[in-house]
Amino acid sequence: MKTTKIVFTFLAVLSLTLFSCSDENVATTGKLNVQITDAPFPFDTVEEANVTITKIEGRLKEGDIEGSPFITLTEEEAQINLVELNNGLTETLANTTVPVGKYDLFRIYIKEASVLLTDGTSYEMTIPSGAQSGLKVFVKPNITVGGDAPGQVLLDFDISRSFVPQSNPNAPNGISGFNFKPVIKACNVDTTGTLRGVVTGGYGADMMEPLFGAEVSVYNAEGMIETTTFTDENGNYMVLGLDPGTYSATVVADGYPSETADDVVITTGGETVQDFELVIAAE
Incomplete structure (x- = not known):
């Protein structure tokens, strides 16, 4: 059976990064990097949003399969504070x-989940049976392990919809x-882009300043929300894993008028820059 190296990394979107190498011009191994990142959450009231993951498995759809198609990628227990993994930050989980x-x-097998508010109040979550027995997450296009081309899969853990x-x-x-x-x-x-x-x-x-905690929501061509994130202390935001296409993005911040940018084009492997200026009208 041919094998490949798989490396896991957490963002606050969960992502897999696949690398491959060859031996005597025959591709036999590759690396898969797993990351997690988040979609939006109200950072002004939440200090931590923690999940404890005990195992991650991958299903081998096409390849040299013997027995179960599910391959254990990691069984090392990891607790991740998703609030810290915003705007593309990552953390390695396994190799x-x-x-x-x-x-x-x-x-993805989830054992525990909890929330800690900024006032010190904490809440322990009840874990759904599906998460305990393995939350199924499909990826399209599939991740190909082996060969010369590297590949990545990003798993976007949406905090605001999860908690x-x-x-x-x-x-x-x-x-x-x-x-x-x-x-x-x-x-x-490998098939997506970044905003x-x-x-x-x-x-x-002459009076513009970076806005911390502004909510940036991205909508697809059908007007459905794709994901949301928040700006950091320097006003920066980043959204990973967007399929190629045309989107709109809306920014909302307390005390400021909202702003929408239409015709935001995302390309494969590209990085699209879209800045926003929220101008308060003079009275």
Whole structure:
């Protein structure tokens, strides 16, 4: 059985980065880098959004399959604070050997999840049975391990949809708890592009400052939301794993008018820059 190296890395989108190498001109091994990154979350009230992953498996769709098509990629328990993994940050999870071939599905086993608010309040989540037995995440196009071309798969862990707050107007922070409903999207990084930019705000060109915590939402051509992220302290944002095509992006920040950019074009392997200036009208 031919094998390949698979390396796991966490972003706050979960991503796999595939590298390959050859032996005497015959491709026998490659590296698959797994990363996780996040889609949006209200950072102003949440200090941590933690998940504990105990195992990740990949399904070998095409290749030298003996027995189960599911290959264990890592069984090393890892706790990840998804709030820290924003705007393309990554963290390596594992480095292991797997058979070469095409992988179309990944199973992620989640043991625990919790939220810590900025006021010190913490909440432990009830884990759905599907997450305990392996959350299935398909990836298209499939990830090819082996050969000369490197490849990556990005698993986007959407915090805002995964950690659903339960409102309570009588609570100091307006929250009585969270429901955990993990939402992860997979994409083949080799076929996708990146959107990044800077968001500034103020009363005019000479008074613009970087905006921290501005929400950037990306919509596809059908008007459906693809993902959301927030700007850092320098006003920077980055969205990974967008399929090639034309999108619109909208920025919302407290105290500023919203701004939308249409016809944002994403290309395979490209990096599109879209800056925003939120100008407050003079009274």
